[in-house]
Amino acid sequence: MRSKIVIGIIFLFFLVLIYRVYDLSIVSYDKYNKLATQNKEKIIPIAPIRGIIFDRKNNPIAFNQLRFNLAISPHLKINELKEKIDFLKTILPDINETKLIKTYKIYNSPYNHNPITLIEYLDEKTIYKIEPFLSMDEDFFIMPSYLRKYPYKNVLSNVLGYVSRANVEDLKKNNVITLTQISGKRGIEKYYDNVLQGEAGEKKVIVNARNIILKTLYIKKPVTHNITLSIDTQLQSFIYNLLKKENKKGAVIVMKLNGEILALVSYPSYDNNLFVKGISTDKWTKLLFDIYHPLLNKPVSGLYPPGSTVKPAEGLIAAASGKWNPWRKIECPGYIEIGGRKFRDWRPQGHGETDLIKAIKRSVDTYYYQLGLKIGIDFLAKNLKKMGFGEKTGIDLPNEKNGIVPNKEWKIKKYHQPWFIGETLNAVIGQGYFLVTPLQVAVNTALIASGKLPKPFLVKKIDNNITKPVLKDVLTKKEKRKLWIIRKGMWEVCNSQGGTATRHINIPYFNIAGKTGTAQVYSIPQEVKKRKKEDELAYFHRSHAWLTTYGPYRKPQFVVTVLIEHGGHGGEAAGDIVSQIYIWLYKNGYIKK
Known part of the structure; x- marks a missing residue:
């Protein structure tokens, strides 16, 4: 009698096991295949380059100069971070260690797997100087960026305005701003900010459990929109x-x-x-309290x-x-x-x-x-x-x-x-x-x-x-x-x-x-x-x-x-x-x- 009970239990166990295998491999295949695909596929947005502004004779009056940002891997322990910043100090002696550590802590989180930018707008000459040293450490990343340039300065500032780092309100206006982190603040740069931001691209990749890219499936290039002014x-x-x-x-x-x-x-x-x-x-204080109001765009905002x-x-x-x-x-x-x-x-x-x-x-x-x-x-x-x-x-x-x-x-x-x-x-x-x-x-x-x-x-x-x-x-x-x-x-x-x-x-x-x-x-x-x-x-x-x-x-x-x-x-x-x-x-x- 006991042997029959044992055999029955074993038989029931195998019956459940067989049904589970059938459910996973046939009945629920589409469901779990989709989940598995989602786990391994990732879409990475690509930030567009801000559009160039030309005058009526096609002279660029607001454009982008190539620059580089220096970033570091996330999830570093505090002692590891300090060691790397100490090393960075040997090749870039003017950096502020306290400020860099503070910036790292702000953007470092368990949910962030992207490198954290510590230093922005390094020029090519500086990059050529430090790149051989940084390339030996896989936690440092040199990423291309750009710096907005206004060659005519005071002459056109009331027309063009300027760009600067986006604030919280800016980030709500346009999804592209979350990628560029830059927004127009005055003039044409502000009025046509949505146009000049362009349209984001994307890259679809396969990653492993450690978020390392294994394969690129496709790339959709970002779109840049340029503007031509009537200004001579x-x-x-x-x-x-x-x-x-x-x-x-x-x-x-x-x-x-x-x-x-x-x-x-x-x-x-x-x-x-x-x-x-x-x-x-x-x-800023000097400009703001200047009695001749240089920040005022007098043709359109001055009242007389x-x-x-x-x-x-x-x-x-x-x-x-x-x-x-x-x-x-x-x-x-x-x-x-x-x-x-x-x-x-x-x-x-x-x-x-x-x-x-x-x-x-x-x-x-x-x-x-x-x-x-x-x-x-x-x-x-x-x-x-x-x-x-x-x-x-x-x-x-x-x-x-x-x-x-x-x-x-x-x-x-x-x-x-x-x-x-x-x-x-x-x-x-x-x-x-x-x-x-x-x-x-x-x-x-x-x-x-x-x-x-x-x-x-x-x-x-x-x-x-x-x-x-x-x-x-x-x-x-x-x-x-x-x-x-x-x-x-x-x-x-x-x-x-x-x-x-x-x-x-x-x-x-x-x-x-x-x-x-x-x-x-x-x-x-x-x-x-x-x-x-x-x-x-x-x-x-x-x-x-x-x-x-x-x-x-x-x-x-x-x-x-x-x-x-x-x-x-x-x-x-x-x-x-x-x-x-x-x-x-x-x-x-x-x-x-």
Whole structure:
């Protein structure tokens, strides 16, 4: 009986064993084969190289220089790590052992099987020197990397921005950033970061239990996207050096009438190469607290009172409104008095009888005071917004500002106070609450020159995909019919005797049209009978100087807008700069006579 029980147990054991073998080899084969395959196959992502940025003439203005990173195996014991860093110290005496050990500890974990980078951006000369020593130790790895380089430094930093090490927020934006660990921080580098990052590749390999690659199954190459800008670097450098030579702080824009930007200059600026490896605290503090704001991209992020540069647009609005006769001559003394306060003209003795063309030519404040009272701030503000003021232009750069076109509703929302008549008089001459960016002034000038409002752009091409200009038809039929009056007034500004820019414009090849502006930065008390001259004031009390132009007058092709911070009178401060820019455009084939 016992033997039968033993035989039965043995038989049952073999029966279970046979069933298990059958289950593993036949019934569950697909399941376990898939698991086994997953265990041995591994997909390794391949980081793409960041795209190159070219100017309009295909000169590289942001590119990558070959560099190398030094990494070390993970999972080393602390004494082993110290020994290897001590050895490293013998061939690279400037390294900081404490910092390297700290970095290693941060990235070392049981789940990390990749080498840990300790030193970045070693050049080829250094690698040639240390590689023979490191090759004898299988725990050291030399891995190719790249360093972003900006050869034009301060000249293009406001346009390009820079790249630096990605932070936690950056890593959430794009999976490729987790591979490159680099992200764009300002300018084109930031706005087009997703494009410039490229597309990751991958390598499918077979590894053993120790994560050693046994075989490569396939490789999918990463994809790099390059960008071509509309910027002419020679023109950009020419303008930047003009401002630097004359020590004039401010912004300059050179733009085709379709919105294509050839130069976008901000002075002073900064060297964007400082940020790539990580800027020191001292240098960052110096830039951050510089009273001339080198970190501010002044053409798109700087906010300034527009002064008289808004007068052509306001004249157009009034002339087309049906409420204002542009040919009617109005007596314009040296001031008008409202509520016991005198609102003065820039010319104390006044201008006598003035129509719209003369008001633009001579920039007659008292004419515009009366225009503003007749038309009303709400009607003016509504139409100024559609003409490019108080709204972002849509340029392909980050941190563009809206500006402010004030009206009654705006003041109630902002300050919970009613609007006063005197504020209309301030606003109509581009003062008071009114704030614009230089780019908005340039876009509005293009509208007057062509009849279409352009969307400015810097990227001319991504790979082989060409950017199509965007032009908005914002003017009414009446406004289009009245444009010639405004253009005539702007021509007289630059060419007719008594024009506010005539004495300061010297272009021998063709005529241009424009508008000057002198935007006060502090108010003059009523009791002051005689104003000081601009050059007698302290620098930060001087007015901002504007000159916005288009040319050639008969067949407009370009807008040139110049803002000189605390420059005084627009024509005097900016006339020569504008003239030299148009001469450069002519001599370099952009404008044909």
